[in-house]
Amino acid sequence: MPPRPARRLVLLLAVLLGFPASLLAAEVVVYSARNEQLIKPLFDAYTKETGVAVRFATDKEGPLLARLQAEGENTQADMLITVDAGNLWQAAETGVLRPVDSPVLRANIPASLRDPGDRWFGLSVRARALVYSPERVKPQELVSYEDLASPKWKGRLCLRTSKKVYNQSLVAMLIARHGEPKTEEIVKGWVANLATEPQASDNQVMEAIDAGKCDVGVVNTYYYGRLLEEKPGLKVRLAWPDKAGAGVHVNVSGAGITRHAKQPAEAQKLLEWLSSPKAQGLFAGLNLEFPANPAVPADAKVAAWGPYKADPANVADAGRLQKQAVMLMDRAGYR
Amino acid sequence: MRRGTAIARTGTRRPPLAGRILRSAALGLGATVAIPLGVLFSVWATPQTEVWAHLAVTVLPTLARNTLALLAGVAAGTAILGCGLAWLTARCEFPGRRWLDVALMLPLALPAYVLAFVVQGALDASGPLQLALRQAFGPAAPSLEVRGTAWVVVILSLAFYPYVYLLARQAFLGLGRGTLEAARLLGLGPWGTFFRVALPAARPAIVAGLSLALMETLADFGAVSVLGYDTFTTAIYKAWFGLFNLAAAAQLASLLLLVVALALLAERRLRGRARFHETARGAPPPRLALAGALGWLVAGLASTVVAVAFALPVLQLLTWVLATASVELDSRYLDLLWHTLLLGGSAAFVTVSGALIVSLARRQFADLPTRAAVGLSALGYALPGSVLAVGVMMCFAAVDNGLNALWQSAGGQRLGPVLGGSIAALLLAYLVRFLAVAAGPTGSALERLRPSTIEAARSLGTRGGDLARRVYLPLLRPGLLTAALLVLIEVMKEMPATLLLRPFGWDTLAVRVFEFTSEGDWRRAALPAVTLVLAGLPPVAWLARRSALQAHGD
Numbered sequence: 060m061p062p063r064p065a066r067r068l069v070l071l072l073a074v075l076l077g078f079p080a081s082l083l084a085a086e087v088v089v090y091s092a093r094n095e096q097l098i099k100p101l102f103d104a105y106t107k108e109t110g111v112a113v114r115f116a117t118d119k120e121g122p123l124l125a126r127l128q129a130e131g132e133n134t135q136a137d138m139l140i141t142v143d144a145g146n147l148w149q150a151a152e153t154g155v156l157r158p159v160d161s162p163v164l165r166a167n168i169p170a171s172l173r174d175p176g177d178r179w180f181g182l183s184v185r186a187r188a189l190v191y192s193p194e195r196v197k198p199q200e201l202v203s204y205e206d207l208a209s210p211k212w213k214g215r216l217c218l219r220t221s222k223k224v225y226n227q228s229l230v231a232m233l234i235a236r237h238g239e240p241k242t243e244e245i246v247k248g249w250v251a252n253l254a255t256e257p258q259a260s261d262n263q264v265m266e267a268i269d270a271g272k273c274d275v276g277v278v279n280t281y282y283y284g285r286l287l288e289e290k291p292g293l294k295v296r297l298a299w300p301d302k303a304g305a306g307v308h309v310n311v312s313g314a315g316i317t318r319h320a321k322q323p324a325e326a327q328k329l330l331e332w333l334s335s336p337k338a339q340g341l342f343a344g345l346n347l348e349f350p351a352n353p354a355v356p357a358d359a360k361v362a363a364w365g366p367y368k369a370d371p372a373n374v375a376d377a378g379r380l381q382k383q384a385v386m387l388m389d390r391a392g393y394r
Numbered sequence: 395m396r397r398g399t400a401i402a403r404t405g406t407r408r409p410p411l412a413g414r415i416l417r418s419a420a421l422g423l424g425a426t427v428a429i430p431l432g433v434l435f436s437v438w439a440t441p442q443t444e445v446w447a448h449l450a451v452t453v454l455p456t457l458a459r460n461t462l463a464l465l466a467g468v469a470a471g472t473a474i475l476g477c478g479l480a481w482l483t484a485r486c487e488f489p490g491r492r493w494l495d496v497a498l499m500l501p502l503a504l505p506a507y508v509l510a511f512v513v514q515g516a517l518d519a520s521g522p523l524q525l526a527l528r529q530a531f532g533p534a535a536p537s538l539e540v541r542g543t544a545w546v547v548v549i550l551s552l553a554f555y556p557y558v559y560l561l562a563r564q565a566f567l568g569l570g571r572g573t574l575e576a577a578r579l580l581g582l583g584p585w586g587t588f589f590r591v592a593l594p595a596a597r598p599a600i601v602a603g604l605s606l607a608l609m610e611t612l613a614d615f616g617a618v619s620v621l622g623y624d625t626f627t628t629a630i631y632k633a634w635f636g637l638f639n640l641a642a643a644a645q646l647a648s649l650l651l652l653v654v655a656l657a658l659l660a661e662r663r664l665r666g667r668a669r670f671h672e673t674a675r676g677a678p679p680p681r682l683a684l685a686g687a688l689g690w691l692v693a694g695l696a697s698t699v700v701a702v703a704f705a706l707p708v709l710q711l712l713t714w715v716l717a718t719a720s721v722e723l724d725s726r727y728l729d730l731l732w733h734t735l736l737l738g739g740s741a742a743f744v745t746v747s748g749a750l751i752v753s754l755a756r757r758q759f760a761d762l763p764t765r766a767a768v769g770l771s772a773l774g775y776a777l778p779g780s781v782l783a784v785g786v787m788m789c790f791a792a793v794d795n796g797l798n799a800l801w802q803s804a805g806g807q808r809l810g811p812v813l814g815g816s817i818a819a820l821l822l823a824y825l826v827r828f829l830a831v832a833a834g835p836t837g838s839a840l841e842r843l844r845p846s847t848i849e850a851a852r853s854l855g856t857r858g859g860d861l862a863r864r865v866y867l868p869l870l871r872p873g874l875l876t877a878a879l880l881v882l883i884e885v886m887k888e889m890p891a892t893l894l895l896r897p898f899g900w901d902t903l904a905v906r907v908f909e910f911t912s913e914g915d916w917r918r919a920a921l922p923a924v925t926l927v928l929a930g931l932p933p934v935a936w937l938a939r940r941s942a943l944q945a946h947g948d
Contacts, residue, residue, distance in 0.1 A: 088898075094909040095901075096918075116815075117909060118893040121635050125784045126894060129791035133798050133810055149638045220622060222632055256541060259622045260914050263518075270519035270528075272537075282914065289917070346913075385636040389452040394624060 086112040087325050090127065092120040092141040093312055097345045104341065105332055111325060120146040127155040132319040137326035142312040143224045144181070145231070148378020151178040156315035159327055167334035167352045171373045172311050181311030181374060182333055183342050184349040186367060187229055188307060189298045190283060191275045192268050201298045204229065204308070205237075207275065208248020216252040217264045217273035221388040225261075225279055225310065228377035230384035232308050235376045239387060246391040257394050262286055265295045281347035284360055299367040306370035310377065311351060412858070417764055420755030423748050424767025427774050427826050430785035431651065434644045434777075442642035445633055449646075453629060461626045463543050464550070465608055471551025472607040476558025477600060479696060481588055484566035487681040488689035494696045495563075496938040499556050501703035502880070503930030505887050505907075506553035507616030508923055511916060512707040513549055514540040514620060546623045552703040553617065554610050557880070558603035561835055564876055565596035568842060571679040584682055598670050598841045601661055602834030606880075609776040609830065612650060626650055627778045640784070647781045654776035658769065671844040708927060714920035722921045730922065731929060734886050734902040737817075741824040742832075742882040746874055748825055749832035753840045775830035779890035786823045787894050790814045815897050823891040828884050832877040839873020872940075879937040883930050903929070 091098055095117050102113040118126075120141045127134055127150075139150055150156050156178040164173070164180050172181030189201050200211075207216055219226060233242045254273035258264045261282035267273050269290075283297050299307055314333065316326045332338055339350040344358040356362065482488070483495040501509070515521055517540050527535040569592060577591040593600070615627050626646065634643035684692055748771075756768045774782060790813040798809050813819045843866075851865045867874075889904050896905070903926040910919035 094913055096909060097913075114898045116896070116898055117905075119635075119780070119912070121640070122780055122784055122787070122890065122894045125640060126787055126791070129788045130811065130814065131791070131795060133791075133794055133808065133814075135810060135815070145638075152638075222619075222628065222636065224635065227636055255539065256622060259620055262914055266518070266520035270524070272519050285915070382637050382639075385632065386448050386452075389448065394622075 086114060087137050087322055087329050088135045089113060089115040089138045089140055089329075090123045090136040091115050091117050091139075092123055092146065093117075098140060100345060101333065101338055101341055104338070105329060109328075109332075111329070113329065124150055124153065124155065127317060128153055130319075134317060134319050135321065136317050137320040137322045138314055138316055138329065140182075140312070140314040142185075143228065143377075144311050144313070144374035145224055145228050145378040145381040147174065147179040147181075147311070147313050147315065148375050148381075150315060151176065152378075155318055157318045157320070157323070159316055159330065161327060161331055163331040164334055167331075167339075167354075169351070169353060171369075171371055172309075172351050173313070174315070174375055175373065179313050179315035180330065180334065181313040181351040182339075183312050183346070184351050184369070185225075185310045185312065186280050186299075186307050186349060186369070187225060187277060187310070188280050188283070188364075188367075189275060189300050190265055190268060190278050190295050191298060192271070192294060193296045194294060195274045198296070198298055201275065201300065203301045203304050204233065204277065205245050206300075207252065207277070208245045210252075212252040212275060214252065214254050215274040216249060217254055217267045217276040218249060218257050218393070219261055219264055219276075219278070220257040220259060221385070221393045224381075226277075227381050227384050227388070228310050228374075229277070229308050230388055231377040231380035232370060232372065234380045234383055234387070235372055236305055239383065243387050243391055246388055246393050250391055250393050265293065268295050269293050280349075280361070280364060284347040297364050299365065301370070302368060305372075306368040309349075309369045309374065311374050312348070313351075413758060416751060416755050417759055419751045420759075420764055420771075421767045423752055423825075423829065424770045426822070427829060428767075428770045430782065430789050430826055431648075431770070431773060431777075433788050434651075434781065434785045435648045437641040437644040438648070440641055442639055442645060445637060445639055445642040446645075449629065449633070453624065457624055457626050457629050460543065460624055461612070464546060464611060464623075464625060467543065467547030468550045468554060468611045469604060469608055471547055472555040472558045473600070473604060475551060475555035475699065476603060476607075477562050477593065477596075479555070479699065480559045480562035480566055481592060482684075482692055482696065484563045485569075485592070485679075485681055486684050486692070488684040488692045490693045490697070494693065494700065496935050497700045497704070498559055498696060499934050499938055500700065500931070501553060502556040502560075502883050503887075503927045503934060504553070504704060504707055505616065505904075505923070505926075506550060506610075506614060507620050507911075508711070509553050509703065509707050510549050510617040510620040512710045513702075515916075516706070516710065541622050543623070546618060546621050549621065550611055550614065550617060552699070554607035555699075555703075557606040557610070557834075558600060560876055560880065561599040561603035561838060562596050564835065564872055565599035565838065565842070566592055567678075568872070569595060569679065574679045595670060597665070597668075598838040599835075601665075602838050605658065605661075605772075606775070606831060606834055609654060612654065612776055613778045615778055615780075630778055630781060634781075643781065644785075647777055650778075651773055651776055655769065655773060658772060670838075670841045708924065711920040711924045711927075714917040715924050718918050719921055722918055727921075727925060730901055730903050730906055731925060733900055734904070734926070734929060737820065737824075737892070737900075737902060738882040738885040740817075741821055741828070741885040742878040744821050745825050745828050745832045745881045746836065746877045748829055749836040749877055750870075750874065752829070752833055753837040756837065757840055772830040772833055774826045775828065779827070779888070780894075782827055783823065783891040783894045786819075786826055786891065787814070790819050790895070815895065817897060817900075820892065820895045820897075820900075823895050824881075824885050824888070827888070827891060828881050831880045831884055835873045835876040835880065836870070839870050839876075843869055875937045875940055879933060882933055886926060886930060 102115065106112055123139065127136060127139065139156065141147060141150065151174055158177045160177065168180045172184065173179065191201060230242060230246060233245060255267065258267060261278040264276040264278055265283065265286055268276055280297065287293055301307055314330055316323055316330060320326050333342060334352055336352060336355045339352040339355040343350040347358060347361055349357050349361060479498055483491055483498065517523055517538065519537060524537060573591065574587065577587045582590060613627060615631060618625050618628060630643045630646045633639050633646060752768055752771050755764050794811050794814050797812050801809050848865060851861055856864060887904055889908050892902055892905055893908060903922045906922035907919045
């Protein structure tokens, strides 16, 4: 033991410099790549119900993951919440998450929406659907993502940039379905059909359709819901692809417990609570997403888009194949 | 000892104590910036050949072309706008000059990506302009797309010209009556005076402003993403977030850094032994009156720049605020504002002090270590923000891990993070990033200081703290104020380091903007963005006034 004054000095310094978790009462610390407005209401509800405080820091996935890795066993974070299966897969791959053995989570979250090694669990589902102009496209013309490569869409397709992870995981899923050579042909077909250079956001894709620059595009449904709330007169409709085929490409936002969590038991309780019917309705409803827990009905606005068939493949595949997908899109000239 | 400065320069004797402290402080600052950069360079130990080979055959040629075109375009754009407008407001008289002088600095407070988003939203296919055109002319209406090199250059030039404007303006204001009268006596007209006297005399300031604008351009990710333009920096993020390869991203970033370092070195070489001393004494020289139509034309041009780069975007934000404020505005905004100003103000103080130390050391010592430290200290600004933030974070984490190991081996319990997530660490990160920003105006102000002024003060018996207080500070104040203003505004807008290193609960306005824009929710981001801009206005206006007054020693 070092002499007491030295200890006191260090403690004082520690308080001045930061706020080490070890000095504080039991609470869960979360690093979150899901935005504050989409998680704080949940944490508030949890604290109200259980009395356990939740502290969180938001940032982009990449920096948060780098931070977890750099902090190692001295991290304060008990839980990592992030969007996109690719990021969850990468977090598990780098070893910052621990397996969680929880019958509750296994019961609440379908197997395709969680890590096969139980290191992360999907908490909300984001579906990537087709959007089209009701004036220039008949709904029955819309078949699948693959079909968007066919010459009938020449000069009529709008896509968001390939730099967005949603498109990276969509292409990763196509690789899982068809293998690389066939997928590269599909992506080249998309590029050949583009009406304009790829757009910067899902909203821009829909606005381009609305403005008549193109006829069909691919977006996440919650962007459609949000834009429709903003501009009720939007001349854009949503369609589910792959009704007869392999199903709609879905992605998740999800969470895992860190390897060096200081409060793993508390963190697990929070994670289980987040998968419970009560929290699930809130979680998905905050951003017009779909609940990951199949027992929970979707928000009325979301349900209005009709039922869809989700791709049954495990979302972890998207993470595993993301790198390949990015390189493939570069080769195909999809910017 | 009295002639310590001169002796230190020739290096024949040990410099006095004050000089040695100054030199060590400068070396320390150089190391502070160099360590996180070194962490990034260390990734070359594991070459990412697969990623490099892939990038080289697919996207690198386009990226290099895009990046070079962008740099050339923004250099020309910001130089013309910045120097031209600075000359007009500093040395000419025209209607509305007094308020335009301040208003032209305002675009500083508006992040480039906000400008990009608003301009694109206004002019794109779904914007009001094209909507009206289509209603009038049907589908045959002309359409334009706000993308491609020309548009990116225009938008970034409008966003970044204030760096050049601010520094050039300060230099032009400082031109002495004597210099300008000499130019006239030699037969130079207004144009000749501008090109052959004012521009060369303001070279250190203009170069400092241009290098800030270009480093900002190189590191920009927000605006180019909004405009769908691929640059070297977008490739860095692609390697990191898309290929999950932080090492490859850091390698790309370190190449970027190398290019910037070489460019800065080349400029120093080209400048050679030229010196730029100038003392403005007595009454300020008379302004060139632009009478009649010419005056109004100039006023119109300057107002247009302010309107496009500032007023219109802010108006657009305000219309969004009106739609969302009822949901968004709550008592937390006071906290956000307080955090923003407190961090900005403290960082401005710390960073400008650092810049002053570095600049003074550069003036007094010419040895290799000092020059290297000075050069290194300018590089933090050239990296994309997130990359630098991660480099700094890794250093703090390493220190924390070391401290924890040490403490535990001494029998203590785990300390957890000490530096990580502390205010001290955040300020240090700002220092690393913005030292270059503060060093520009500080250094160019120092270069214009005549050594004879200092010698005279010394010979009158002024030295030590007195010399600093009564001679250096008053003469340098306009430069230091400009530096403080720039750092304050930069820190207020800063996102990546704030996000990654802020203590729990220390959200700022920029963090709030991030929360919304990262999910594409621009309307809700308008309130924090407008608050950010409004918070930046008083310091901009105040400092503009003061620096204009004090350029002539009051």
